Amino acid sequence: MSSLNPKDYINKKDFAEPLNFKGQELFFEDSSVQKLAEKNGTRLFIISLNQVEKNAKRLLAAFKKYPRFKPCYALAANPLPQVAQTLVNLDFGIEVVNIYELRYVLSELTGVPYIICNGLSKHTIQNQQKESLIQTVMKQQKKESDITLNFNSINEIEYAKKLCEKENTELKVGLALNLASHFQSSEISNGLARFGILTEQLPAAIKLLKNSKLKLAAIQSHIGTQIIQLHKHIKNANILSHYALQIEKELGTTIENINLGGGIAVKYYKTPQNQKNLNPDYTIEQYAQNITEEITKIYQENGANPPIIITETGRWLTANTMILMLRVTETRRTPQNRYEWIITDGSALTDTNDAVWIGQYFEIINATKANQKPTKLYNIAGITCDTNDAFAWPKNNTGPRKLPKTEPGDILTVLDVGAYQLPLRNNFNLLPKAPIYTPKGEPVKESALQFNNQ
Ligand SMILES: Cc1ncc(COP(=O)(O)O)c(C=O)c1O
DSSP states (O other): OOOOOHHHHTTSTTSSTTEEEETTEEEETTEEHHHHHHHHOSSEEEEOHHHHHHHHHHHHHHTTTOSSEEEEEEGGGOOOHHHHHHHHHTTOEEEESSHHHHHHHHHHOSOOOOEEEOOSOTTSOOTTOSSOHHHHHHHHHHTTOOEEEEEOSHHHHHHHHHHHHHHTOOEEEEEEEEOGGGSOTTTSOGGGGGSSEEGGGHHHHHHHHTTSSEEEEEEEOOOOSSBOOHHHHHHHHHHHHHHHHHHHHHHTSOOOEEEOOSOBOOOOOSSOBTTBOOSOSSOHHHHHHHHHHHHHHHHHHTTOOOOEEEEEEOHHHHGGGEEEEEEEEEEEOOSSOSSEEEEESSOHHHHSHHHHHSOOOOOEEEGGGTTSOOOEEEEEEOSSSOTTOEEEOGGGTSOOEEESOOOTTOEEEEOOOOSSTTTTOOOGGGOOOOOEEOTTSOBOOOOHHHHOOO
């Protein structure tokens, strides 16, 4: 276990932006973390919209050499309207996964350049909705909105085909392909198998698309989130390109867009852990360069013009934009546990749900003693009654963590919680949801529709 001081990694590229040190004190942008906690209390989240913008501009710059690039933001990662609107203002489209997210985008955001609809069972009518997502997309396309959907199943294609015939209307669509059969089972999550059209179903899908009013404009494949090896992204791009060219021949049309899904990974581990390399083996610039080169090469070899490349990025754009601040309520040594417990006023179950749910590692700093060398190993817990409410412990490899000697009243800062943690909050033990503030200490308002989307 490393004894690195936060000063040793903060400010390194891709590590712990937007934290910095002023003298001995830990700052989030221009505000002292300790003072923010003293002023606003704990537990709370701080978000940097500047960092959202910085990440977005870096992604755009990484793809600058490829003019036919269309970035999309995967709304599921962080549905705060301020986050999505910041990205829309930089010309990002929005990716949604159901009718609730779509309605949210249509009512909460302005000037969205394009919308991509993914998700399962888009042909069905969800609870209390009047129409299916496919029907909504058709209506929006009639209004000339730049909106499309990617089919996840043959059922969806059959439904949409009938709908187009009934309405005598064309529908611009994409195919979400499931490329699992091209990867080793150890390479991607087997949970992905239920998403997308299996490659063996492609002939049936193409047969349905032929001579129909469905106009195929995109091929998409999402191979999972937090993909830490670049070669998997390259393989995804490679296989998808070959399928796109093959389908183009069979349908006798040009498929304008190749959509690589999400999966760009974040450097959650700031200090070396267990000798394993658990961080991505690439930067965003390397991702962009390798992906665009791979796709360009394949299209050129086939005498075709390179397509528009779409990405649906959620995690990488948002993870480092938020921290969670907790106060240590007590410490506790037990005969059963090897490491002393730090109890906090937060809850891993609700504030960083992934720490419990999938054993996600989030870096944790004692902000009160940020300049001191970590010397002691701790488990770190939340305050709820569930034994699994732990931010860091050996049971799921999230801990123990080396911190300076930590005492009640100290402020702990959990890093990189901007992706997926807000929407996974819950009211377990009737804990109120932790409020969100800007670095200047102003409250950030959440959308009422986020919680009450009928
Ligand atoms: C279809 C699809 N696209 C994009 C994303 C966003 O992925 P990430 O947050 O890894 O960028 C997801 C989320 O897993 C997804 O399911």
